[in-house]
Amino acid sequence: MFLTEEQELLQQTVHDFAQNELKPRAAKFDEQEYIDKDVLKSMAELGLMGVCFPEEYDGAGMDTVCYAIAVEEISRVCASTGITLAAHISLGTNPLYLFGTDEQKQKYLPKLCAGEELSSFGLTEPNAGSDAGGTETTAVKTGNEWVLNGTKTFITNGSLAWTSVNTAITDKEKGVHGISSFIVERGTPGFSVGEKIHKMGIRGSDTTELIFEDCRIPEDNLLGNLNEGFKQFMIILDGGRISIGAMALGIAQGALDESVRYAKERQQFGRPIGSFQAIQTMLADMATEVEASRHLVYHAARLKDAGKGYSMQSAMCKMYASEVAMRTTIKAIQIHGGYGYTKEYPIERMFRDAKLTEIGEGTSEIQRIVIARNLMKD
Ligand SMILES: Cc1cc2nc3c(=O)[nH]c(=O)nc-3n(C[C@H](O)[C@H](O)[C@H](O)COP(=O)(O)OP(=O)(O)OC[C@H]3O[C@@H](n4cnc5c(N)ncnc54)[C@H](O)[C@@H]3O)c2cc1C
Numbered sequence: 001m002f003l004t005e006e007q008e009l010l011q012q013t014v015h016d017f018a019q020n021e022l023k024p025r026a027a028k029f030d031e032q033e034y035i036d037k038d039v040l041k042s043m044a045e046l047g048l049m050g051v052c053f054p055e056e057y058d059g060a061g062m063d064t065v066c067y068a069i070a071v072e073e074i075s076r077v078c079a080s081t082g083i084t085l086a087a088h089i090s091l092g093t094n095p096l097y098l099f100g101t102d103e104q105k106q107k108y109l110p111k112l113c114a115g116e117e118l119s120s121f122g123l124t125e126p127n128a129g130s131d132a133g134g135t136e137t138t139a140v141k142t143g144n145e146w147v148l149n150g151t152k153t154f155i156t157n158g159s160l161a162w163t164s165v166n167t168a169i170t171d172k173e174k175g176v177h178g179i180s181s182f183i184v185e186r187g188t189p190g191f192s193v194g195e196k197i198h199k200m201g202i203r204g205s206d207t208t209e210l211i212f213e214d215c216r217i218p219e220d221n222l223l224g225n226l227n228e229g230f231k232q233f234m235i236i237l238d239g240g241r242i243s244i245g246a247m248a249l250g251i252a253q254g255a256l257d258e259s260v261r262y263a264k265e266r267q268q269f270g271r272p273i274g275s276f277q278a279i280q281t282m283l284a285d286m287a288t289e290v291e292a293s294r295h296l297v298y299h300a301a302r303l304k305d306a307g308k309g310y311s312m313q314s315a316m317c318k319m320y321a322s323e324v325a326m327r328t329t330i331k332a333i334q335i336h337g338g339y340g341y342t343k344e345y346p347i348e349r350m351f352r353d354a355k356l357t358e359i360g361e362g363t364s365e366i367q368r369i370v371i372a373r374n375l376m377k378d
Contacts (some may be wrong), residue, residue, distance in 0.1 A: 001294055001298065003069075004065075007066055010066045010070065011069045013046060014048065014069065014074065015076075017043075018073050018076060021039070021042060022039065022077050023078070025078075026078035026081075026204075026349070027343070027346065027349065029080050029203075030203045030349050032204075033196070033203050035078075035081055035204045035205070039081060040115060040118070043074075043081075043085065044115025045115075047059075047060035048060075048074075048085060049088060049089070050093070050109075050114060050115065051067050051089070052064055052067040052089065053089075053109065057097070057110055057113050058114040059109075064242060064301040064305045065298055067242075067243065067246075068243065068297055068298060068301045071086050071247050072246045072249050072250040072253065072297070075247040075251050075353075076250040076253050077254055077346075078204065079350070079353035079354075080205040080353070081204065082246075082250055082251075083202050083247060083356070083360070084118075084157060086244065086247055087120060087157050088112070088119050089243065090236070090240035090242075090243045091120065091121030091165075091240055092112070092119025092121050092157060092161060092164070092165065093112045093113070093119045094236060095223060095224075095233075095236055096112070096119070096165065096183070096223070098224075098235065098236075099223050099232055100223060104183065104223070108183070117161075117162035117163070119162065119164065120155050120156060120161035120165075120210075121165050121166075121236070122155050122158075122164050122166035122210050123233055124153055125137060125150065125151060125152055125153060130362070130363060130365070132167070133175070133179065135150075135169060135179055136169070137149065137150025137151070137166065137167065137212060138150060138169050139168035139180060141170075142216075144219045145217060146182060146216070146218075146222065147214055147215065147216050148166070148168055148184070148214075148215040148216075149213060150168060151209055151212070152209065152212075153194075153197075153209045154360075155210050156206065156207055157205075158194075158207060159196065161186065163183055163184070163185055164186075165181055165182070165183055165223055166182050166184055166210065166212075167182075167229045168181075168229075170226060170227055171227055174227060176230040177227055177230060178227055179227065179230045180222060180224075180227055181223040181224060181228075182217060182223060183217070183223050184210075184212075184215065184217055188216075188217060190212060190214045190215030191211070191212055191215045192210075192213070193208050193210060193211070194210065194211050195208065195209060200355065201349070201352030201353040203352075237361055238310065238311045239304065241300075241314040241315060241317070241318035241361050241367070242297060242301050242304065242314045242317060244318050244357050245296065245297040245300065245314070245321040245322070245357075246297050246301075247357055248293065248318070248322040248324065248325040249290065249293045249294055249325070251325045251329065251357065252286070252325040253290050253294075254350055255286070255331075255332035255347060255350045255351075256283070256286050256328060258332060258336075258350075259286065259331070259332045259335045259336070260274075262335060263283060263335060266337075273335070279335055282335060283335070285331070286327075286331055289324040289328065292324070293317070293321035296313070296316055296317035296320055297317045299313060299317070300313040300316070312371055312374035312375075318361065319364050319367035319368065319371070322354070322364065323364065325357050326351075326358060329347065329350045329354045330351065332350065332351075333347050333351060
């Protein structure tokens with residue numbers, strides 16, 4: 001895959017970090033259901049927590065391709081860490097960068113980009129998942145404050161985040177055009193983090209409910225224009241899908257790496273199993289689909305960097321790469337035989353982690369709707 005010098009350098013740096021520091025601990029993060037804080041600190045030192053934001057906000061000033069590569073290389077060994085980074089950048093921090101006032105950007109971005117703090121994005125609710133425009137959380141203006149009431153669920157980085165951008169209804173009559181976004185800081189009275197959600201995969205990542213009970217925030221915490229929340233989150237999700245595509249790509253590449261290694265090592269019938277054509281066929285199919293995913297993910301990232309439309313391509317890369325991650329991890333288990341079904345090897349974890357990529361930031365069914373709508377629009 002053709003990369004610029006900067007992208008290649010970033011790739012090598014993140015690859016070395018992931019293989020040396022992350023890989024030996026990924027199973028532990030899965031088991032203990034959290035990521036040790038020092039890992040996020042190391043990522044911050046590498047500039048990854050603000051990799052694609054401008055240097056004026058303490059970001060690394062790199063492009064979306066670099067960001068995708070970072071998520072890919074990290075997810076190749078630890079998808080829990082990959083989604084923690086992706087949610088922080090694409091969902092929690094990007095809305096502040098895209099829609100924030102100068103004051104809001106100055107206040108929040110430097111700490112978030114430097115990785116001193118994490119961010120989250122509260123869109124999903126118990127009754128508003130794929131239909132995120134069906135939000136039930138309300139925000140009512142009272143004097144110079146907004147009063148929020150409602151519950152968000154499945155929020156990545158929920159209990160760790162300093163800032164959280166949340167959608168709420170500000171004009172019920174206007175339907176999806178009556179939704180706005182609000183910045184809520186940790187420790188705000190009336191804002192609490194609900195139960196930790198225990199998951200089948202990406203178990204090291206933090207997933208919680210966020211609860212607003214007469215939560216009062218200053219009027220200045222409105223993000224962007226009033227009643228433009230729906231438009232905003234469609235833009236945010238377009239970008240976020242590239243990172244979930246990159247995460248899926250990383251998981252699939254990781255499963256392929258393990259499978260090639262195992263196929264060369266494992267002997268049966270007096271020969272390495274990689275000498276059997278049945279195993280070679282699986283490896284060849286896996287490698288081809290992984291490479292195709294990479295092309296789609298990087299292509300969507302390049303379109304974004306070029307300032308071109310990329311909504312359909314981000315949906316395509318997310319849908320395709322997530323389904324490849326599922327197919328690849330299933331084949332990887334098969335190649336590992338009984339051992340692939342045990343915790344002795346990372347494959348069963350990768351399989352569990354892969355499933356999330358078909359669900360988060362829009363299910364595969366929703367991606368197909370996005371793609372079809374783009375095809376048919378005039
Ligand atoms: C680990 C994890 C992390 C997450 N992180 C975040 C986060 O940080 N912030 C956030 O806001 N959300 C987050 N989410 C929520 C995620 O985006 C939603 O789970 C997802 O959008 C699906 O919503 P749902 O779970 O309510 O499923 P539902 O919308 O109830 O869907 C159920 C099924 O119905 C299908 N379906 C629904 N509507 C249609 C339709 N119109 N046509 C065809 N099929 C349809 C779906 O594809 C799915 O198969 C996270 C979820 C998980 C599991």
